[in-house]
Amino acid sequence: MDQELIDLVKPDGLLARSGKDVQIRFVDLLAAEIEIEMPGEPVRYKLKSLRDLYGPGNNVDVVDPQNDTFMPLFLMIEEEIAKYYLGEMPRLTDGSVGLVLNQLGMDPEAATSDPFTLRIQMALRMCLSLNSYSPPGSKVGSQEDREIR
Numbered sequence: 001m002d003q004e005l006i007d008l009v010k011p012d013g014l015l016a017r018s019g020k021d022v023q024i025r026f027v028d029l030l031a032a033e034i035e036i037e038m039p040g041e042p043v044r045y046k047l048k049s050l051r052d053l054y055g056p057g058n059n060v061d062v063v064d065p066q067n068d069t070f071m072p073l074f075l076m077i078e079e080e081i082a083k084y085y086l087g088e089m090p091r092l093t094d095g096s097v098g099l100v101l102n103q104l105g106m107d108p109e110a111a112t113s114d115p116f117t118l119r120i121q122m123a124l125r126m127c128l129s130l131n132s133y134s135p136p137g138s139k140v141g142s143q144e145d146r147e148i149r
Contacts, residue, residue: 002048002129008036009130024126029118032125050109050121053128069133076127077101080119089116 009024023037032047063070085092100117103110108124110117 001132002053005045005047005129008043008045026119026122029115029122030113032122034122034126047122047125047129050125050128053125072131073124073127073133076123077120080123084116084119092116 024034025037027033027035027044032049034045034047036043036045063073065074081092081097096116100114100120104117104120104124108121112118112121
């Protein structure tokens with residue numbers, strides 16, 4: 001999780017004082033920057049790398065797609081696929097989506113310039129920034145956590 005980002009968007013954070021819904025958009029895929037709509041000027045924020053967001057895990061070898069714990073992660077990926085299809089690539093095929101997801105399954109942080117892959121990587125970073133997939137009581141992001149990985 002990224003506590004700094006959470007502090008910006010949580011109910012008593014900066015956005016709550018604006019009285020508006022949180023609006024976040026990707027602005028620079030290569031630099032992993034998002035823009036958070038705020039009254040006055042929007043705030044730009046650089047997302048942490050996936051490596052910095054990884055926790056110790058849930059002691060499972062395979063993520064169960066039926067487990068509600070992981071639903072935000074799956075929905076974030078699915079949403080980016082749909083947005084890319086509707087907005088940028090109406091000829092997107094199941095095969096091309098499968099290739100990208102297979103590549104990300106092997107190395108989620110793989111260097112790429114492919115806009116579709118970058119969008120999914122950004123979605124993963126956003127989801128992992130705002131949600132914890134580590135067991136309760138673990139010290140995500142601590143020195144101890146980094147040594148576990």
